[in-house]
Structure formats: C-alpha cells, structure tokens
Amino acid sequence: MSAVTAESATTATDLDDGLRFRLGGRRAFAVWLTAIAIYVLAVFHRTSLGVAGIIAADRFGISSAQLATFAMVQLAVYAAMQIPVGALLDRFGSRVMLGAGLLTMSSAQLAFAFVESYAGGIVARIFVGMGDAMVFVSVLRLVALWFPPARVPMVTQVTGLLGQLGALVSAGPLAYALKELGWTTSFLAASVAGAVLAIALAVVVLDSPYREHERTELKMRAVGRAVRLAWRQPGTRLGLWCHFTTQFSSNVFAIMWGFPFLTAGQGLSTAQASTLLGLMVVTAICASPVFGVYITRYPYSRSTLVLGLVVAIMAVWGAVLLWPGRAPMWLLVLLVVITAAGGPGSMIGFDLARTFNPSNRIGSATGIVNVGGFAAALGTVVLIGVVLDHVAPGGPSTYTVDSFRWAMAVQYLVWVTGLVMIVRYRRRTRSVVHSDEAYAHLVPARLADRARP
Numbered sequence: 536m537s538a539v540t541a542e543s544a545t546t547a548t549d550l551d552d553g554l555r556f557r558l559g560g561r562r563a564f565a566v567w568l569t570a571i572a573i574y575v576l577a578v579f580h581r582t583s584l585g586v587a588g589i590i591a592a593d594r595f596g597i598s599s600a601q602l603a604t605f606a607m608v609q610l611a612v613y614a615a616m617q618i619p620v621g622a623l624l625d626r627f628g629s630r631v632m633l634g635a636g637l638l639t640m641s642s643a644q645l646a647f648a649f650v651e652s653y654a655g656g657i658v659a660r661i662f663v664g665m666g667d668a669m670v671f672v673s674v675l676r677l678v679a680l681w682f683p684p685a686r687v688p689m690v691t692q693v694t695g696l697l698g699q700l701g702a703l704v705s706a707g708p709l710a711y712a713l714k715e716l717g718w719t720t721s722f723l724a725a726s727v728a729g730a731v732l733a734i735a736l737a738v739v740v741l742d743s744p745y746r747e748h749e750r751t752e753l754k755m756r757a758v759g760r761a762v763r764l765a766w767r768q769p770g771t772r773l774g775l776w777c778h779f780t781t782q783f784s785s786n787v788f789a790i791m792w793g794f795p796f797l798t799a800g801q802g803l804s805t806a807q808a809s810t811l812l813g814l815m816v817v818t819a820i821c822a823s824p825v826f827g828v829y830i831t832r833y834p835y836s837r838s839t840l841v842l843g844l845v846v847a848i849m850a851v852w853g854a855v856l857l858w859p860g861r862a863p864m865w866l867l868v869l870l871v872v873i874t875a876a877g878g879p880g881s882m883i884g885f886d887l888a889r890t891f892n893p894s895n896r897i898g899s900a901t902g903i904v905n906v907g908g909f910a911a912a913l914g915t916v917v918l919i920g921v922v923l924d925h926v927a928p929g930g931p932s933t934y935t936v937d938s939f940r941w942a943m944a945v946q947y948l949v950w951v952t953g954l955v956m957i958v959r960y961r962r963r964t965r966s967v968v969h970s971d972e973a974y975a976h977l978v979p980a981r982l983a984d985r986a987r988p
C-alpha cells in the first residue's frame with residue numbers, strides 16, 4: 536500500500552473505521568495537549584542553559600568556551616540520536632518514547648541540580664540532549680495518527696509554535712527562580728515537572744486511536760529497514776534538506792552567536808540584543824499559522840515556499856553584512872524577523888516526511904528530517920567560531936563588526952548547499968508525485984491535465 540493510501544484510511548471521522556476514538560475529537564486533543572506539555576518541557580530544558588549560563592560559569596569555574604561546550608554537547612547528542620530514536624519510535628510507539636524522554640531529561644536535570652564538577656555537568660547535558668531527542672518526533676507521530684489528514688499540517692505547525700513557549704518559560708520564570716531560589720532548588724523544581732507530566736502521560740496518552748493499529752512489528756534487527764525505506768523516499772530527503780536549509784540560521788543566532796553579533800558586532804546594548812532575541816520567538820509563533828494555512832492549501836508548492844524563504848533570509852543577511860559599518864536598527868529588526876521565520880518554515884520538512892511515508896515509518900522519517908537543521912546548526916556554530924578565531928585572534932574582547940562580517944558569511948556555504956539539494960530532491964519528489972496515482976491529490980488542477988494526458 537502506498538504511503539498516501541495508508542494515510543487516507545485516517546480520513547474517517549466516525550468510529551466505523553476500526554477507530555476507538557474519533558480523529559480530531561476530545562480524546563485526540565487531550566492526547567495532543569499532554570504531548571505538547573512534554574514538548575514544552577523539553578524545549579525548556581534545552582534552553583535552560585542559555586539563561587543559567589553566567590551562573591553556571593561561576594558555579595563550575597569555567598571559561599566561555601567551556602560553557603559553550605555544554606550547549607554544543609547537548610545539541611550534538613540531540614542530532615545524533617534522531618535516527619535511532621525515530622526507528623525506536625516506529626518499534627515502540629510514542630507513549631514509551633515520551634516516557635523514556637521524560638525520565639532521561641528529568642534525571643539529567645536532577646543531576647545538574649547537584650553536580651559541582653565540569654565533567655559531571657557535561658554528562659548531565661549529554662542526558663538532557665538524549666531525552667530531548669525523544670520528544671518532538673514522538674509528538675509528531677501522535678499528531679499524524681490522531682488528527683484527520685487535512686488538519687495535520689496546521690496541527691503540526693501549532694505543535695512547533697507551542698513548543699517555543701518552553702523557551703519563554705526558561706527566559707522568564709527560570710531566570711527569576713535562579714535569582715530568587717538559587718541553582719539547586721530551580722533545577723530540582725524543573726525536574727519535578729517531569730514527574731508530574733509522567734503521570735499525565737500514563738493516564739491520557741495512547742499511541743493510536745485505532746483498535747488494532749498496525750504498529751510496526753519489527754524486531755530490533757529489522758528496525759534499520761524502516762530507516763532505509765524512509766531514506767529511499769525522495770520526499771523524506773526533500774524534507775531533510777528543507778529542514779537543514781531553513782532552520783539553522785535562527786538556531787545559530789538564538790543558541791550561540793546572535794548575542795555577541797548584536798552586542799560586540801553591531802554595538803547594541805544587552806537589553807536591545809535581548810529584545811531582538813525575544814522578537815525572534817514572537818515572530819516564530821506568529822509565522823506558524825500563516826505557514827500552516829499555506830501548506831494546507833498548496834501541498835504541491837511546499838518546497839517553493841521553502842525556496843522563497845531561504846532566498847529572503849540570504850538577502851537580508853546580505854544587506855546586513857554588506858552595510859558599510861554597523862547596520863541600522865530597522866535592518867536588524869528585519870534580520871531577526873526574517874531569520875526567525877526559518878524555524879516554523881522548517882516544519883515543512885516534517886510535513887513532507889509525513890506525506891511520503893506510511894504511518895509505520897513516520898518516526899524514522901521524522902527522525903531523518905530532524906537531523907537536518909540541528910546538524911547544519913552545529914556545523915555552522917563551529918565554522919563561525921573557527922573564522923572568528925582567525926579574524927579576531929585576541930578573543931571576544933576584540934570582536935568588531937568586520938570580524939562578524941566574515942564569520943557570519945560562512946552561512947552562505949550552508950544555504951547554497953541546502954538550496955542545491957532542495958532543487959535536486961524537489962525534482963525527484965515531483966516526478967514520484969506525477970507518476971503515482973496515490974499522490975494525485977497533491978497535484979494542482981492546472982498541472983494535473985498536463986501531467987496525465
């Protein structure tokens with residue numbers, strides 16, 4: 536059965552189709568909201584270090600480079616875990632994986648509350664990255680199974696959007712708690728949230744609304760097969776490259792280099808730079824429903840939106856980097872707004888993976904796609920650091936607008952690579968769409984006649 540034919544079974548809205556619960560009904564919302572709460576917690580844990588950074592440097596007695604290593608290690612583990620986690624998800628389902636993710640993240644934050652050595656802190660961050668890696672793909676699998684296909688693109692976008700609230704919780708309440716309650720109590724409280732959500736998970740979340748959902752009966756040896764089959768789909772690889780190309784710039788900016796670029800490079804105050812970083816979260820939240828509407832209406836042209844978005848991001852970066860001296864504030868605002876749109880834009884990658892894979896491979900396909908943006912972000916973080924070391928060997932105190940001009944320009948290598956790969960896989964994916972009747976619903980009427988004479 537082709538991917539789309541399998542998916543179309545989920546269009547039923549009554550309970551005759553082997554359904555225990557109505558697609559998009561009350562139980563679906565309860566499952567989704569519980570899963571989202573876990574995703575918010577994952578994003579909160581992921582971004583907590585950004586807020587706790589200066590206190591962490593003090594507590595562990597470490598340099599800025601060692602502090603950055605915490606974040607790098609966490610992200611590297613997150614990216615490396617995506618494919619194994621995706622395959623395990625197809626084997627064990629979302630409930631088990633969300634439980635494992637909660638347990639891993641919460642234990643790691645608990646350890647982080649008490650460790651005092653740098654090595655201990657690194658080990659804790661490794662496990663935070665590992666637990667975090669299990670969450671998002673599991674939530675998207677629930678979305679694909681619990682909602683009617685026509686609503687899945689929008690629900691996927693809103694899922695990404697709501698997850699960003701975790702970053703706001705760490706920027707606000709965690710920053711406050713660290714100041715008022717101290718390190719140990721704050722991280723202890725963060726880990727207790729995991730225990731509460733584990734109870735909600737056990738009570739509310741079911742893997743599937745179907746009575747006999749055909750969960751992949753793969754033995755561990757056969758798990759690799761699901762990954763191979765998902766990888767063979769040009770649509771999965773198109774999703775990977777869309778995710779790769781759209782999201783890395785906003786990640787790099789938010790996680791590592793945005794703040795020094797805006798302060799040391801563009802001469803903004805700390806408060807101005809923080810406001811622009813906050814504006815990125817707000818933009819990502821506002822752009823999500825807009826993209827959701829577009830991809831629901833024009834599924835054939837999802838990659839066209841991605842291409843347009845990437846060209847816009849490249850153009851605004853070009854304007855900032857070529858601006859003589861420091862860029863004016865209006866241009867920096869435009870820069871963060873357009874760059875931030877790449878976050879929700881990257882969700883198109885997951886939508887492509889879902890369209891071109893049957894439900895028993897969604898975990899593997901989503902995991903493959905999710906490697907893209909995080910791997911690109913990691914690579915770019917490192918490349919920018921290498922160039923900065925070269926052009927400003929005196930360290931952060933010697934950064935200037937010109938050092939960042941060269942360093943940030945390395946992003947073009949990544950964008951151009953991504954664009955070439957998107958164009959390549961979009962051609963292959965479209966040829967699959969035009970040759971397989973199962974994808975006929977994706978082809979707009981104006982092209983359908985031409986494609987099927």
Ligand SMILES: N[C@@H](Cc1c[nH]cn1)C(=O)NCC(=O)O
Nearest residue numbers: 671695696782819878879881882
């Ligand atoms: N593209 C992000 C999510 C997002 C949505 N809006 C802004 N960012 C993504 O890939 N998320 C994966 C994850 O684990 O958070």
